[in-house]
Structures are given as C-alpha cells and as structure tokens.
Amino acid sequence: xxxxxxxxxxNSSEAADARLEEMMSSxxxxxxxxxxxxxxxxAAAILWFGVRPAIFGPEKEKDTGYVNFVAEKRxxxxxIGGSGALMPADSYNITxxxxxxxxxxxxxxxxxxxxxQLLYSIDSSDAEKSISQAEIALENARLAYDSAVDSFDAxxxxxxxxxxxxxxxxxxxxxxxxxDKIADIKDSDNMTLEVYFNAAQTSSIFEGQQxxxxxxxxxxxxxxxxxxxxxxxxxxxxxxxxxxxxxxxxNPGGINEGGTATARVGDIYCAQAGTFKSGASETVTAPxxxxxxxxxxSEGQRVSPGTALVSMESDSAExxxxxxxxxxxxxxxxxxNALEVLDEYSITAxxxxxxxxxxxxxxxxxxxxxxxxxxxxxxxxxxxxxxNIDELDISSVKLGQKVELExxxxxxxxxxxYVDRIGVNGTVADGVTTYPVRILxxxxxxxxxxxxxxxxxxxxxALDVLTVPISAVNRGNTVLVVDxxxxxxxxxxxxxxYRSVPVELGRSDDDYIExxxxxxxxxxxxxxxxxxxxxxxMMTVQTGAPPxxxxxxxxxx
Numbered sequence: 189x190x191x192x193x194x195x196x197x198x199n200s201s202e203a204a205d206a207r208l209e210e211m212m213s214s215x216x217x218x219x220x221x222x223x224x225x226x227x228x229x230x231a232a233a234i235l236w237f238g239v240r241p242a243i244f245g246p247e248k249e250k251d252t253g254y255v256n257f258v259a260e261k262r263x264x265x266x267x268i269g270g271s272g273a274l275m276p277a278d279s280y281n282i283t284x285x286x287x288x289x290x291x292x293x294x295x296x297x298x299x300x301x302x303x304x305q306l307l308y309s310i311d312s313s314d315a316e317k318s319i320s321q322a323e324i325a326l327e328n329a330r331l332a333y334d335s336a337v338d339s340f341d342a343x344x345x346x347x348x349x350x351x352x353x354x355x356x357x358x359x360x361x362x363x364x365x366x367x368d369k370i371a372d373i374k375d376s377d378n379m380t381l382e383v384y385f386n387a388a389q390t391s392s393i394f395e396g397q398q399x400x401x402x403x404x405x406x407x408x409x410x411x412x413x414x415x416x417x418x419x420x421x422x423x424x425x426x427x428x429x430x431x432x433x434x435x436x437x438x439n440p441g442g443i444n445e446g447g448t449a450t451a452r453v454g455d456i457y458c459a460q461a462g463t464f465k466s467g468a469s470e471t472v473t474a475p476x477x478x479x480x481x482x483x484x485x486s487e488g489q490r491v492s493p494g495t496a497l498v499s500m501e502s503d504s505a506e507x508x509x510x511x512x513x514x515x516x517x518x519x520x521x522x523x524x525n526a527l528e529v530l531d532e533y534s535i536t537a538x539x540x541x542x543x544x545x546x547x548x549x550x551x552x553x554x555x556x557x558x559x560x561x562x563x564x565x566x567x568x569x570x571x572x573x574x575x576n577i578d579e580l581d582i583s584s585v586k587l588g589q590k591v592e593l594e595x596x597x598x599x600x601x602x603x604x605x606y607v608d609r610i611g612v613n614g615t616v617a618d619g620v621t622t623y624p625v626r627i628l629x630x631x632x633x634x635x636x637x638x639x640x641x642x643x644x645x646x647x648x649x650a651l652d653v654l655t656v657p658i659s660a661v662n663r664g665n666t667v668l669v670v671d672x673x674x675x676x677x678x679x680x681x682x683x684x685x686y687r688s689v690p691v692e693l694g695r696s697d698d699d700y701i702e703x704x705x706x707x708x709x710x711x712x713x714x715x716x717x718x719x720x721x722x723x724x725x726m727m728t729v730q731t732g733a734p735p736x737x738x739x740x741x742x743x744x745x
Contacts, residue, residue, distance in 0.1 A: 194541055254714035256670055256684065257660060259707045263651050264695050267592075267644040268584065270575035274595070274629070276637045278567035280538045285557040286310060288533065293306035293550045295563075301537045307563065310554060312533035315526065322526040326519035330687035340509045342475035343500040347491040349468045351375035356487050358498060364474035371485070371497050379439045381412065383462025385452045387421040387429035393453050399435045403463055404448040412437035414453060426591065430459055436467065478502030541567035571629045573605070573641055576615065590646045591627045597639045605629035607645060648695060656701040660713045666690050667703075670712035686714050723731040 243302075262294040292309040295301060355372040359366060381401055385393065393414060401410040416434040424430040435451055437443065447464045450457070478500045485497050545564035573593065577585055611624035627643055629635070660667050668686040676684035694702030707713070 216476060240446050253718065254668070254686070254716055256712045256714050259654055259703065259709060259711040259713060261709060262655050262700065263649065264653055264655060264700060264702050265644075265697050266648040267646050267648060267697065268577060268581045268693055269642065269644045269695050270577065271627075271640065271642045272573050272575055273639055274571045274573055274632075274635060274641055275638045276371050276541075276566040276568050277570045277572060278539050278541065280541075280565045281561045282307065282535065282538075282563040282565070283557065283561055284308075284310070284532065284535060284554055284559070286315075286529070286532050287554050287556045288312065290313070290548060290550050290552045290554065293546075293548065295543055295546070297543050297546045299543045301541065301543060303537055303540045305537045306534060307537055308535040308548070310533040310535070312530055315530045315533055319523070319526045319530060322519070322523040326516070326523050329512070329515040329519040333509070333516045334729055336505070336509040336512040339476055340502075340505045343478065343502055344496040345370050345472050345475060345498055345500070346493075347373050347470070347472065347495045347497060348493055349375055349470055350374060350490075350492050351377070351466070351468060352490050353485050353497070354469075356483065356485070356497075358480050358483065360480055360482055362480045362482060363478070364500070365462065366474055366476050368474040368476060370472040372471050373465040373469060373491060374445075376443075376445070376466050376468030377439050379443050379445075379464045379466055380415065380467055381435045381437055381449055381451060381462050383433055383435065383449070383458045384422075384424065384430040385433050385453075385456060385462055387431040388457045390417055390431040390433065391431060397453050400434060400452045401437055401449045402451070403443075404450065406442075408442070408665050410437050410440070410443075410449075412451075424459055428459065433458075435462075437464075461584040472497055474500070476500075476502045476505045478505070481515050518660050535562070537565060539567050541564055541565040568637075570639065571632045571635060572608070573627040573629065573643055575625045575627060575643060577625050577645075577647070579614065579623065582610070582623045582625075584647045585625055585645055591643050592646065593627070593629065593641045593643045594694060595639050595641045597636075597637055598634045601634070603629055603632065603635070605642075605643070650695050653694065653702045654704075654707060654709055655702055656707070656713050657699065657715060658696060658701045659715050661691070661693065661701060662688075663688070665693055668705065668714040668715060669707070683714075710721050 233378070278492065288311040290308055291311055293307065293720045295305075295307055301307065351373045352369050352375075352376060354374045357369040357371060364370075395414050395417060399412045399414055401412050403410065412435040414433060415436045421429040421431050433451075433453070435453075443464050445464060445466050448461045450461050452458070479502075480498050481501050482499045483497070484499065485495065491497070542565065543563060544566050545561070548559065548562045552559075552591065585607060587607050587610065589607045591607060593603040593605055595601075595603065603656040605627045608624060608628035609626040611626075614621040614623045625645070627645075635641075656667060662668070665686045669689045670685065671687045672685055674682075674685060674687045676682045676686060676687070680688065682688050689706055691706030692704045694704045696702065
C-alpha cells in the first residue's frame with residue numbers, strides 16, 4: 189500500500205512538474221512574465237502555517253503533499269510590463285556654430301519660454317559686412333550676364349534705321365570676326381539737300397520753314413522743310429559770306445544721292461545750288477566671332493529698325509552667356525547664405541517649454557561651436573516612457589491602451605498613461621527582438637524627467653470572474669478538486685482525497701487563471717508542494733513540514 193501511494197505521489201509530482209516546466213518555458217521565451225505565483229504561494233503558506241499552530245494548535249491531519257486553494261472570484265488583468273526612465277514631451281539643446289560676443293540673454297533657468305522667443309542676441313557686424321559684399325558681387329554678376337545676353341542677342345545683326353540695303357558684304361557660311369561689315373543701309377526715301385544762302389539772310393530762316401526746291405536740269409519743283417541752319421559762315425565767290433542750310437525733301441523716286449537743286453525759303457533764294465544726300469545711313473557689323481548661318485535680306489530691299497539682316501552662331505557667345513548665368517546663380521546663393529547666417533545671430537527658442545539649464549550669459553563669447561550647449565529647454569506638457577516590448581507580445585499592444593505606472597520616487601501612488609506610439613523598428617539582442625512602445629503620461633504631479641518607472645500595459649480586464657492559481661491547472665486542462673470520499677487514482681497520479689475535474693480556461697494574469705466551466709465558487713483545488721523545490725524548501729524551513737492546505741486566504745479544513 190505504501191508503495192502504491194509513493195507511486196501515485198510520484199506520478200502527481202511528475203505531472204505538476206511537467207505543467208510548471210511548460211509554463212516556465214513559455215515565460216522564458218517571452219522574457220516578460222513575472223513569476224509571482226511561487227512567491228504568492230510561499231507567502232500565504234508561511235503566513236498560514238506560521239500562525240495556525242498558535243491559534244488552532246498543532247496540525248493533526250496526515251500530510252497529503254498538496255496545498256489547497258479555494259476557487260473564488262476576482263478581477264483578472266492581462267498586462268505586459270516593462271520599465272524605463274521618464275522623459276519630457278520634447279527637449280532641445282541650444283547650440284551655435286557662429287562666433288561673436290553675446291549682447292543679450294534675457295532669460296533664466298526655470299523660465300517658461302515660447303517657441304521663437306529671442307534667447308540670445310549675438311554681435312552680427314561681421315555678418316552684415318559679408319552681406320554687403322555678397323550684394324555687390326551679385327550686382328556685378330548680373331551686369332556681366334546682361335552684357336553676355338546682349339552679345340548673344342546680337343548674333344542676329346539688325347537695322348537700326350529705316351532705309352534700303354545698299355550693299356551686302358557676306359553670304360551664308362562665311363566666317364566673320366568682330367567688326368566685320370555685314371551690310372550698308374541708306375534712307376533714300378528722305379533726302380537732305382545741303383544748300384548755301386547768304387549769311388546776312390540766314391538770320392531770317394528758321395527750322396521747320398517750308399522750302400521750294402527746284403531740280404537742276406529738269407526744273408522739277410519739290411517741297412521740303414528746313415531741318416538745320418548752320419551758325420557758321422564760309423567765304424563764297426566775290427568775297428561774300430555763305431551759311432549752309434539743310435532742307436529735307438521726300439524723294440518721289442527720281443532723286444539720287446549727289447544730284448543737285450536750288451532752293452527758296454520764303455522770298456530768300458539760295459546763293460548757289462546744293463547737293464542731295466541720303467537722309468540717314470549706317471553700316472552694320474558683326475558683333476562677335478562666328479559663322480553666318482543665313483542671310484535674311486537682299487540688296488535694294490527696304491528694311492525697318494529691328495529687321496534682322498543675317499543670323500549667326502557663336503560658340504564663344506553662348507558659352508559666355510551660360511557662364512555668366514551660372515555666376516549670377518552662384519552670387520545669389522552666396523547672398524542667401526549670408527542672410528541665413530545673419531539669422532543665426534539671433535538665437536530663438538525652437539520649442540515652447542521650461543529652461544532647465546543656462547550655461548552662457550550676456551558678455552560671454554561664442555567661439556564657432558566650441559562653446560558647447562548654451563541652454564536646455566524641456567517641454568513639460570506631458571512625460572513619456574519608452575518600453576521595449578517582446579516580439580511575442582507586440583501584436584497585443586494597441587494605440588490608446590491604458591497603462592498603469594509605479595515610480596520608486598513616488599511610492600504608494602499609481603499613475604495612469606496610455607500607449608501613444610508603437611515603433612516598427614525592432615532591436616535584436618541575444619536572439620530576441622523587441623519593439624519600442626512610447627507611453628504618454630499627462631497627469632504626472634510629483635514626477636520629474638529621469639525618474640525610473642515600472643509600467644503595465646493593460647491588454648484586457650475581466651471583472652469578478654471565477655479563478656484558481658495558474659499552478660493548479662494540470663495537463664489536459666484538469667484540476668484536482670478536494671473530495672474527502674475519493675480514494676484517488678494512483679495509476680493516473682490522483683492522490684487520495686482528490687478527484688480530477690476537467691475545466692475550461694479563460695483569461696489569465698501572472699498569478700491566476702479564469703475558470704469558465706467545471707468548477708463552482710468555493711471549490712477547493714490542490715497544488716502539489718513539489719511543484720518547485722524552492723517552495724518545498726521554504727515551507728520546510730518555516731513550518732518543519734510541507735503545508736497541507738491553503739485558500740485565497742487562510743482556510744481551515
């Protein structure tokens with residue numbers, strides 16, 4: 189009989205050990221589960237068996253090798269835990285790469301500053317000189333570019349007067365150099381008669397007066413107007429003094445340059461016949477070295493101001509224009525950079541927040557970035573805590589989930605937060621991948637950045653449900669229910685005084701598991717005292733023998 193009992197106890201112990209080993213293996217994978225059930229059993233057992241002898245006297249009943257727990261209702265909270273340091277909502281270190289004397293720093297540690305509020309004003313005289321130099325360089329670059337554009341546009345030499353092409357000097361394909369003649373243009377529609385009058389009479393001749401012109405040889409009479417009266421006199425025949433008068437005459441078509449005519453202005457006649465010349469003329473030349481790609485006019489053709497006479501191409505002119513354009517862009521960028529640098533001489537707050545550190549003051553000198561952190565600003569509108577969540581648990585974490593926090597520096601109080609951000613950039617360490625989850629804490633009275641906090645993300649809660657300790661559940665989802673009339677089943681490892689009951693399981697936390705069917709409230713279930721050697725050792729130390737029965741609280745059998 190003793191051998192059968194020992195075998196049954198061994199089988200029961202092996203089943204319990206296998207169940208515990210399976211649970212611990214799962215917890216080891218997750219690396220986040222707390223193993224507080226052992227401590228719970230231990231504490232309850234120590235408490236009960238420490239005070240029971242004093243109250244009820246020594247334990248009389250036989251050692252069964254099991255501790256009994258009462259199935260009772262409680263709240264189940266499924267959570268994922270972690271810890272870390274509290275941080276402000278945002279922080280910024282004020283630094284600068286410029287050099288100069290600090291003229292003002294009108295703020296102090298502990299002050300609240302608004303975003304873009306002026307913190308430091310630095311002497312900017314050197315920067316302002318650089319801006320002036322950049323502006324001058326830009327203006328010079330633009331002038332050079334305008335000149336290059338003019339040169340490029342001039343590759344289509346054009347007439348600047350109205351007239352007729354009297355001579356073409358080039359043809360398509362010719363190479364020309366700067367200054368080479370392209371064409372002559374003369375205005376033969378408007379002729380000028382240069383004629384001499386007695387100097388004593390020219391004082392009565394004025395510009396704009398009508399003049400009657402008589403062609404020499406044909407006697408044809410034309411009408412014109414005085415366009416110029418010379419103020420100088422020259423000697424004529426017989427010692428007389430003559431002054432030149434210019435008369436503009438519209439060419440009816442028969443006047444040629446070099447023809448002669450006489451003129452009368454009012455009742456004053458010229459002293460001698462004068463000579464016709466074209467009203468205006470010009471010689472168009474090549475603006476740059478290049479090739480004539482096309483000739484757009486012919487000799488004798490009438491042209492107007494702006495009429496392109498030929499088309500040219502010039503690699504040098506194109507390169508010059510492109511180069512000048514790049515110089516303008518470079519000068520613009522230099523000016524933009526100089527203006528941006530000037531902005532850096534007024535250092536403003538990048539965020540709204542509280543100044544927690546001020547290292548430089550008015551009168552100090554900045555030295556091109558070697559001065560270190562000038563000031564530190566914290567945005568304390570809320571605090572954050574980042575937890576590294578195991579890859580096996582991350583799918584259970586959702587935005588907005590409630591989080592409970594405990595802080596060592598504020599013992600006795602629980603703070604609440606919520607999941608604000610779930611990172612997707614995992615970190616691998618020792619073969620385990622974790623993901624950063626940011627917790628936001630809005631009500632943080634009594635807390636400060638840098639404090640260490642433990643947090644539990646509430647995944648799920650079940651209120652007032654029937655539970656037993658996790659370690660009470662055996663393989664096959666069964667529990668041992670106390671039944672004094674049961675003789676047990678040694679072959680299946682069921683000890684005397686217990687019977688095996690199948691149960692359906694629900695949610696669980698680190699200590700307890702929900703029973704959805706198979707048990708009633710108040711039922712007693714057994715957990716082998718050999719579930720863990722540590723438990724057995726501690727029980728023996730405290731009581732001298734393994735405990736026989738426990739409940740959700742001390743319960744007498």
